[in-house]
Amino acid sequence: MVRAKNDDSAYAGRYLAVVADGMGGHAGGNVASASTVLDLVHLDHDRHDGDAGTHLADEIQTANSLLSELVATNPQLAGMGTTVTAILLEDQTLHLAHIGDSRAYRLKNGVFEQITTDHTFVQRLVEEGRLKPEDVDVHPHKNVLMRVLGDVDASPELDLDSFDAEPGERWLLCSDGLNAVLNDRVVEQVMRETRDIRDCVNTLVELTLAGGSPDNITIGVVEVAEARDDVTPPASIPPARQAAGERDEPVDGSASASQETGSTAELSGAAIRADVIRQDLLTRPHVLVGSAALATETGQIPIVTQRSTERRAAMMLTHRAGTDATEDGEDGEDEQPTRTRRWLVPAFLSLMTLILMAVLGLGYTWTQTRYYVAEAENRVAIYTGVPQRIGPIGLSEVYEMTDIPVANLPEYQRSQVSNTLPAGSLEEAQRIVGDLRGELRAVSCEPAGPSAAPTSSASPSPSTASPSPSPSPSPSPSPSAEPTAARTAGGSPTPEPSSSARPTSNASTGATSDAAPSPVDCGGAANE
CATH class of the missing domain: 3.60.40.10 (PPM-type phosphatase domain)
Incomplete structure (x- = not known):
């Protein structure tokens, strides 16, 4: 039934x-x-x-x-x-x-x-x-x-x-x-x-x-x-x-x-x-x-x-009687179908192989129209392809390497980059990179040696730091002069004397610099 x-x-x-x-x-x-x-x-x-x-x-x-x-x-x-x-x-x-x-x-x-x-x-x-x-x-x-x-x-x-x-x-x-x-x-x-x-x-x-x-x-x-x-x-x-x-x-x-x-x-x-x-x-x-x-x-x-x-x-x-004649008749009838089957199987397998190769080729071509943002050599990079592998064959490659250190990103954005951020097009991938650049934290690098900071009555002014005769443990490649400023509780800027070029901030007022952050890699160190 x-x-x-x-x-x-x-x-x-x-x-x-x-x-x-x-x-x-x-x-x-x-x-x-x-x-x-x-x-x-x-x-x-x-x-x-x-x-x-x-x-x-x-x-x-x-x-x-x-x-x-x-x-x-x-x-x-x-x-x-x-x-x-x-x-x-x-x-x-x-x-x-x-x-x-x-x-x-x-x-x-x-x-x-x-x-x-x-x-x-x-x-x-x-x-x-x-x-x-x-x-x-x-x-x-x-x-x-x-x-x-x-x-x-x-x-x-x-x-x-x-x-x-x-x-x-x-x-x-x-x-x-x-x-x-x-x-x-x-x-x-x-x-x-x-x-x-x-x-x-x-x-x-x-x-x-x-x-x-x-x-x-x-x-x-x-x-x-x-x-x-x-x-x-x-x-x-x-x-x-x-x-x-x-x-x-x-x-x-x-x-x-x-x-x-x-x-x-x-x-x-x-x-x-x-x-x-x-x-x-x-x-x-x-x-x-x-x-x-x-x-x-x-x-x-x-x-x-x-x-x-x-x-x-x-x-x-x-x-x-007559068995042999019957078998001979069967042999003759079977011979032609047998020859036909001999070439049908290889032809079918060849056709299936060609179809499989065409499908794989089209699939790979499609993957190369995809983009995503991920980490490469500790920096944010734009990849073309998809973040998968078929055995030893990768389906993506670096399209553009940026100057954004992954270590300088906030923790949430860092995890997103580690897990890859898919993009439907190159323009969308570049927009994602721009958003990540806007999320960068201000990073200050410890100078190579102490330097004197000039005083200022109204606004911070640049001063030239003198290199210390002794080697500095800072990973900074050379001594540099950076403007520093401190605000009093009343809000008026006052000069802050310092015997070194180390940037400082007044913890009681939470003062920050108005300058835009720049993607400077200081070995992963950040001043928060």
Whole structure:
């Protein structure tokens, strides 16, 4: 009811049943599930010579390696994966292989139970005693998988088991779209009360849809039956009709349904004729649904390499004549698309590189139209660019260095300059510098030696200071004469005798000089 496409695939036959739930979103969840299911179809026979469980595990591992090849061929599929839950019948034994959060249930001798364990993050928390089972459904990470088939793990860890099979027992394989809506009690009730397994499948699907169905629903139900000799291959029926139940029930009692939730799934990978798989499927009773059915029907089979093509043909059609001719036809059809893809990828990468270079060039050009005011070599400076770096590359440079010492600015303006003052244009940057110049404090430098200050009756007058014979600790480079003045409490200026040229101010009256401050750097010292 929510998904735009179906990422599930399933197959149910006389000896094999498998459900796969693909993940990876639009990129390749359907590709992963369809490829995996179609890689296992050839196991649906009774000639395993006592190694059915080993064959099932080996083929799932091979399907995993093919997914890795698929991603290597088409990087857009990176991150895709699929769950797999499969059972394979051999004589009186059912072999189980499982990975992911799809499930297998069994109804045998009146006992209904879940056989598989979900490979999820919340299930691990439950096993460690950190989460209660009743809180699993409301946990925010309930859908996080710990184990799946895909391009990440070269050798995924499978859960393998075997069970004695008895006529009349039923197995239910499903994707998590079922248990996300229906609890085990409801599933058990339907399994017990529904005699026909096809009706059982359809009832469970309808109940899930009525519950909202936030995910794809794929259900396979098989029933163990006595062997029969009157087996005849079914007529060729489109997979979509098989999912709807419009064909004879398989002789061993298998049924499957997959609910498509939207538009047709798109399968990536090499497109080959589906004759090989179609002909093999026609030799046995089966139901194929989901993305795997769509792939077979449309001919878009997710085959990755010539090796996998030959492998499928050898395993499924060794008893058929004309296999070589079919493969030769596929080779000829694949050769031209392969050559086309060889130059498409480099051309696409080259185009993306050119676009990236153009974007970076335009971005750098834009930064050079910006200005800001900041500190450079302890002085106020105007920068062009932006005050950022990309690795070792700076995006700005000094445009104009002023004669304003940063140390002479008031504390607030000093901090602003340290943090940079952005400007929209050069004119605005120069205006900021002018404002900072107006905020300068008057700075007086201590002279190199004592000097005599002349007296004045009305206003300060310059006097020439005599250099002291001894060196002065002042950082001033040379002795200088500066006018000094003092005001009395009555406000009339009186001369202030002094034996040195050090400027002074009367603290009781707070007198200051009327002269404009000048940006003189005295090593950071200021007379306040």
